[in-house]
Amino acid sequence: MENNYSYAEFLKAVGKNSTSLQAERLLNDIYMDLFLNHIHREQTKKRLLKLIDVALDEKDEYAFNNLTDELMKLEEN
DSSP, rough: OOOOOHHHHHHHHHSSSSSHEEEEEEEEEEEHHHHHHHHHHHHHHHHHHHHHHHHHHHHHEEEEEEHHHHHHHHHHO
């Protein structure tokens, strides 16, 4: 899901030899990728928080520690 767009790619798309349509497509691709990454991250965070609540309710220390570690890794990125 994650694409790495280079500055050179973007400059090529908006350069003299290409059309504004190519630049617009590249920007749309970049924005769509950012949007989808954001949505995926938010859904993952929401799921982890629900699972953490369940682990707390069940007093499952092992699951709680694993899930909070996973949430902290998600937050670091």
